[in-house]
Amino acid sequence: MAEKAVQRETVLSLRETIAQIENRRLPGVVRAAKTADPAGFRRQGEEASRNKILPLGVPPLDDVLEGGLPLAGMTEIRNAETRDAGAAAGFVTALAVLCQWRKKEKGHLAPVLWISQGLASREAGLPYAPGLKSYGLDIERFLFVSIRTVKEALWVAETALSVPVFAAVVLEIRGNPACLALSESRRLHVRARAGGVPLLVFRQAGEEEASSAFFRLQIKPASAGERPLPDGSMLCGSIGHPAFHVLVEKSRAYASADIFLEWNAHDRRFYPIEQHQSVAPQVDEQSANSVDPFSAPVDRSSGADQVGRLLAFARAS
Amino acid sequence: MRLVALDTLAERVGLKRGQGAAEARAMCPSLDVIIEDSAADLAFLEGLADWCDRYTPLVALDGKDGLFLDITGCAHLHGGEKALVDDVLSRLFLLGVEARAVISSSAGLSWAVARYGEAAVIAPEDAERVLAPLPVAALRLPAETAALLERVGLKEIGDLLYAPRAPLTRRFGSLLLLRLDQARGHADEPLSPRLPVPSFSAERRLAEPLQEEEHILELARHLSGDVRLSLERHGEGGRLFELLLIRVDGRVFRIQAHAAVPLNDADRIAALFRERLQAVHDDLDAGYGYEILRLSVLRSERLDPAQEDFSGVPDESQPLATFADKLCARFGPDCLSFATVAESHLPERAGGFAPLTDVAAIMESRPVDEKACPENRPLRIFTHPELVEATAEVPDGAPRSFNWRKTQYRVARAEGPERIAAEWWIDGEDHPTRDYFRVEDQEGRRFWLFRESLYGRETSSPRWFVHGVFA
Incomplete structure (x- = not known):
């Protein structure tokens, strides 16, 4: 009996270690065992800081992100090509607006720090204050650091994360530099968790790369909706709220499909959009080229996998 | 070539200033003639002037070959006037300089x-x-x-x-x-x-020269403590600090550090120099060590003593100022900037960034003028608009397709034009007008294009530029 208890203890502690390594919330059994503190106190603060998340208001995305954007830790947002940097920058800025707004609702204005590698802001343009303002950001509290090398940018990010004043820290880098490898991203992640600051790593024109981020999202451009008219109809041919096509590349939950969002700067929140509403010819092309689903089987129960799903063979060449 | 200066030996031989070099060589074949380099002479004289900082802060250059030192109130610190002159001359002799004082x-x-x-x-x-x-x-x-x-x-x-x-x-x-x-x-x-x-300064003279960076920092922290006392007495905080290091061979190093808010805290003053020393690490050659360290406050501002309260809410400007100081000390004052908005019609003038020098200014709420931020501005803007090849259905209409960075984009939707005329009071009257269009290509990328010059009135072949990208 005693032996069994010891074994159970070992298993629990192992599970806890694994959960800590994976930055995961503890499973029920372990949590129950852990909260039963000998002194009878619950570790309130620790638990609260671990669970700080910011819901994005779009159910499919929030499900994948396990509730929302983690407010202490690193999240990576990347785009594949420089020309898509506008969309990705828009998504990152929208997250920064949400973080800043959350703090503002609590009563204090916190600045957003945008650290940009010089090359990145030369290739994709500098942040533009009037544009940021109309996007919903408080530009009175927007600080921008332009820095030459990635190493220096990492130093600035690390310093910023240890200062508990920023609503969000954005680290914009270009490509996949060797000096931001797994260990460096781990270091930043730990710093961000300790400081309780959301760190958004914005990788411009970069490949998928293993990192310590909670989540990695790829942002692709998406056709915007149209401007609504006062009578409820849409103004034909106009360009409405900015829209994004989000692909979840790294998450603990199963990322089923592509998620399409639009950002409403006035309401300062995301709204899901139905992609087939908008006019995007390349969607039609894709559906024309994809393999037709087989007809439903007669002799078996339905629910078989659709043929034509691609597994992770992208790098096989 | 004429002689402009002579050393004692040459004077004894009988050479004179203004004499031709050839004639002088004839009189004294072993003459060693060096081409005059007045810039180097001046640099050397300024180096000596820096070195003289050890006696008095009031040092003035006198022509090409002299220094004036105002030693009012300083002589007693060096054991009297005679002792001061002897000290100057003997130290200069050790540095290999023949001087009279x-x-x-x-x-x-x-x-x-x-x-x-x-x-x-x-x-x-x-x-x-x-x-x-x-x-x-x-x-x-x-x-x-x-x-x-x-x-x-x-x-x-x-x-x-x-x-x-x-x-x-x-x-x-x-x-x-x-x-x-x-x-x-x-x-x-x-x-x-x-x-x-400097209005405030503290100095340490060392019997044993210092070489290690940690020791310099430690001493700088002690000096900060001394400066702090006098700052506190005057109710001021320093904004610009200078650490003066005099090396044993007379070379003088000055390291300046800016503070984003008035400082009178010894640890934070020392922290400024920690970053600064890291940044100037390679230029700072300790050689055989430094014998004098002096910390001066070059610029100071009024600093009202603040009392911490029991609410436990930390003052936000302090950590932000620490961060700004660290960054500026390491990468220079232009590194950290804040967004500014100006009242201008031209997009590149309407928004920009200015170096953050004063944290207090940014922490105060200063609402940005709504008029200065029109709707429909891009999120990112190119410093220099990039030339594209665009085709439009009609010469003064929206583009149908354009070629940017060697890639063809087909325009699916376009909004515009938004006509922005040049600011003639700055650019002159012949500056071209721009017609801005918001366009979305077929894959959903949104760009901000403009056509330079009005078709028909200003030019017959307008050029197109990409000026920014939308989210």
Whole structure:
């Protein structure tokens, strides 16, 4: 009996270690065992800081992100090509607006720090204050650091994360530099968790790369909706709220499909959009080229996998 | 080639200034002639002036070969005037510099005696006695005035001292009497020091030179504590600090550090220099070590003492200021900037970034003017608009497709034009007008394009540019 208890203890502690390594919330059994503190106190603060998340208001995305954007830790947002940097920058800025707004609702204005590698802001343009303002950001509290090398940018990010004043820290880098490898991203992640600051790593024109981020999202451009008219109809041919096509590349939950969002700067929140509403010819092309689903089987129960799903063979060449 | 300066040995041989180099070589075949480099001479003199900072903060350059030191109130710190002169001369001798030094009550008298006389310290009542036998050239007169005086037989200053003043002024101009009065100490002669005098400073002289960076930092922290006391007494906080390091061989290093808010906290002042030393690490050659360290406050501002309250809410400007200081100390003051909005129609003038120098300014709420931020501005903008090849259905209509960075984009939707005319009061009247379009390509990328010049009125072949990207 005693032996069994010891074994159970070992298993629990192992599970806890694994959960800590994976930055995961503890499973029920372990949590129950852990909260039963000998002194009878619950570790309130620790638990609260671990669970700080910011819901994005779009159910499919929030499900994948396990509730929302983690407010202490690193999240990576990347785009594949420089020309898509506008969309990705828009998504990152929208997250920064949400973080800043959350703090503002609590009563204090916190600045957003945008650290940009010089090359990145030369290739994709500098942040533009009037544009940021109309996007919903408080530009009175927007600080921008332009820095030459990635190493220096990492130093600035690390310093910023240890200062508990920023609503969000954005680290914009270009490509996949060797000096931001797994260990460096781990270091930043730990710093961000300790400081309780959301760190958004914005990788411009970069490949998928293993990192310590909670989540990695790829942002692709998406056709915007149209401007609504006062009578409820849409103004034909106009360009409405900015829209994004989000692909979840790294998450603990199963990322089923592509998620399409639009950002409403006035309401300062995301709204899901139905992609087939908008006019995007390349969607039609894709559906024309994809393999037709087989007809439903007669002799078996339905629910078989659709043929034509691609597994992770992208790098096989 | 002519000789401009001679060392003692060459003077003894009988060479003179202004002599031709060939003639001098003929007189003395072993002559070593070095081409004059006045910039290097000046740099050396400035280096010496820096070094003289150890005696007094008021050091002024005098022509190409002299330094004035205002030692009012400093002499007793070095054991009296005689001891001070001896100390200067012996240290300079060790540095390999042959120098002459005189202490007197006026700059003109010191100048004259250092170049033409023999004394080291002159009491104020001896001024005329010492001055009398010196040649008139010792009065810092232009060469022609000195030559004229010599021609009429007034060869020594003593000849001028008691001569009637009116005829002298009539004959030789007012400068002669001014110089004479200055040398006697009757007329005041202000020195203009090279560097501003710091309002607060603390200094440590070391028996054993320091080499290690950690030791320098530790000492800087001690000095910060000393400076802090005087800052606190005056109710001020420093904004610009300078750490002066004098190396044993006389080389002087000055390291300046800016603070984003007025500081009087020893640890934070020391932290500024920690980052600064990291940044200038390679330029700072410790050699055989530093013998004098001085921390000065070059600029200070009023700092009202703040009391911490029990609410436990931390003051946000403090950590932000610490962060800004760290960044600026390491990467320079332009590194960290904040967004600014200006009232201008031209997009590149309407928004920009300015270096963050004062954290207090940004922490105060200053609402941005709504008028300055029109709707439909891109999220990112190119510093220089990028030329694209665009085709439009009609010359003054929206583009149908464009070629940017070697890629073709087909425009699915376009909004515009938004016509922005140049600001003639800045750019002149012939600056082209721009028509801006918001376009979305077929894959959903949104760009901000503009057509430069109005078709038909300003040009017949307008050019297209990409100026920014939307989210």
